[in-house]
Amino acid sequence: MTVRPLAGRCALITGSTSGIGLAVAEALGAQGADLMLNGLVDDRSAETLCRSLGERHGVRVAHHGADVSHPGEVEALIDAAQRHAGGLDILVNNAGISHVAPLEAFPAERWDALLSVHLSAAFHTMRLALPGLQQRGWGRIVNIASVFGLIATQHQAAYVAAKHGLVGLTKVVALETARSPVTCNAVCPGLVSTPRVLRDVQSRADELGIPLEEAKRMTMSTRQPAGEYIAAADVAAVVAFLCSPQAAEVRGVAWAIDGGWTAR
Ligand code: NAD
Numbered sequence: 001m002t003v004r005p006l007a008g009r010c011a012l013i014t015g016s017t018s019g020i021g022l023a024v025a026e027a028l029g030a031q032g033a034d035l036m037l038n039g040l041v042d043d044r045s046a047e048t049l050c051r052s053l054g055e056r057h058g059v060r061v062a063h064h065g066a067d068v069s070h071p072g073e074v075e076a077l078i079d080a081a082q083r084h085a086g087g088l089d090i091l092v093n094n095a096g097i098s099h100v101a102p103l104e105a106f107p108a109e110r111w112d113a114l115l116s117v118h119l120s121a122a123f124h125t126m127r128l129a130l131p132g133l134q135q136r137g138w139g140r141i142v143n144i145a146s147v148f149g150l151i152a153t154q155h156q157a158a159y160v161a162a163k164h165g166l167v168g169l170t171k172v173v174a175l176e177t178a179r180s181p182v183t184c185n186a187v188c189p190g191l192v193s194t195p196r197v198l199r200d201v202q203s204r205a206d207e208l209g210i211p212l213e214e215a216k217r218m219t220m221s222t223r224q225p226a227g228e229y230i231a232a233a234d235v236a237a238v239v240a241f242l243c244s245p246q247a248a249e250v251r252g253v254a255w256a257i258d259g260g261w262t263a264r
Contacts, residue, residue, distance in 0.1 A: 004032030005244055009138075010088055012036040012081035012129075014068050014121065015095030017049060019194030020144060023232035024092055027240040029057035034085035037063040038077060038095065060085045068095050069116035071124050078128040087136055090243050091129050093122040093166075094144040098196070100155050114158035119165045126173055130182070139182035140243040143170050144235075147190050147258045163188075167254045174252030183251050185242050190258030191219070193229035226259030 011028045015021040017039025025035050035053060037046070046063035054061040062084050066077035081088045097117050099110040122143055133139030148156060149163035166186060173184040191197055205215035220227045238257055241247055256262050 004030075006090070006240075007032030009090055009243075010034040010036065010081070010085040011090035011092065011243070012038065012077070012088055012125075013092040013094055014038045014077075014125065016092075017041045017046065017063070019196065020189065020192055020232045020235050021092070021094040022049075023236035024094060024144075024239050025053060025061075026057075027233070027236035028090065028092075028243065029053050029059050029061070031240055031243075032057070032059065033090060033243075034060040035062075036077075036081040036084045036088075037061065038066055038068070039063070040065065040067065068121035068125070069113060071120070074121060074124040075128060078125060081129075082132055088129055088132055089136065089138060090140045090142075091125055091133075092142045092144065092239060093125055095121060096144070098156070098159055102155055103157050106157055111158045115162050115165075118159070118162035119169070122166055122169060126169075126184070130173075130177070133182045134177075134180055137181055139177075140247075141170075141173065141182070141184040142239050142242050143167075143184070143186045144239075145170070145186040145188045145254060147188050147256065147261050149186065149188050149254060150256065150262050170254065171252045178251055181248070183242070183247065183249075185247075185250055185252065186254045187235060187238050187242070188254050188256045188258065188262070189230055189235045190224050190256075190261040191229055192232050192235055194232055197229070224259040224261050225264065228259065230257055230259060 011033040013024050016025045016037045050061040064077050064080045066073035145166045146163045148160045149167040152160045170186040201215050205212045
């Protein structure tokens with residue numbers, strides 16, 4: 001018989017209709033967790049996603065379309081997650097957007113949007129979810145940061161600032177919960193083969209008029225020593241470990257999964 005260590009737990013994953021978030025939903029569902037999905041998709045796509053995840057893993061799945069850049073919508077999201085499947089046990093902050101421009105040309109509204117989605121949203125989900133987790137006597141919070149939570153790059157001021165902020169915020173929450181059965185950790189992926197990243201590399205190939213493989217090699221050569229994308233499922237496996245009973249004393253880490261990028 002398969003052991004499903006998260007059976008009876010309920011997980012909210014923000015931005016789980018695509019990429020890493022969807023892979024995390026798959027991984028936690030496979031461990032038996034009921035799922036509250038979130039992400040900006042139409043109702044029909046959300047329904048299809050819920051049905052297919054639910055059937056595949058035999059868990060209860062719902063979707064809430066909150067835009068996490070609005071604190072009022074985050075409140076409604078946490079409320080819905082706490083009502084779904086008997087209470088919220090696992091919170092994964094993953095929703096993300098990006099914008100690339102030099103600082104002097106960085107639009108102020110994109111700065112605000114990135115900070116809201118990557119950093120303020122995590123502040124709000126955690127502050128609203130924590131009392132319930134403490135009351136239930138068990139909880140896991142995982143924040144999807146980035147290598148850019150550990151090191152910087154040019155032309156991504158808001159993303160780098162938000163992800164560094166998220167790593168710092170993770171440590172604060174880990175310290176504030178250290179004497180409780182609630183843990184808080186961050187995961188810092190390098191280049192993951194999500195639709196967004198694959199699109200970016202394709203655009204680079206198109207711009208330079210070079211084959212896709214060459215654009216990938218160029219992108220990797222300055223970044224990821226492994227030379228390959230990281231699979232979203234592998235990032236999700238790290239998240240699943242951090243949510244497992246065995247990770248009870250893993251607290252406040254920023255776990256890089258980056259093909260050696262930050263080892264240099
Ligand atoms: P993606 O574009 O595939 O998915 C992003 C998800 O966030 C989608 O479900 C989208 O609907 C949702 N979303 C965006 N804005 C939202 C909002 N305002 N409210 C609610 N949901 C919103 O992205 P991805 O590449 O899977 O990235 C997921 C996370 O992982 C992000 O936080 C990103 O910074 C981080 N990350 C990605 C990589 C990578 O290489 N792909 C590397 C490191 C970190």
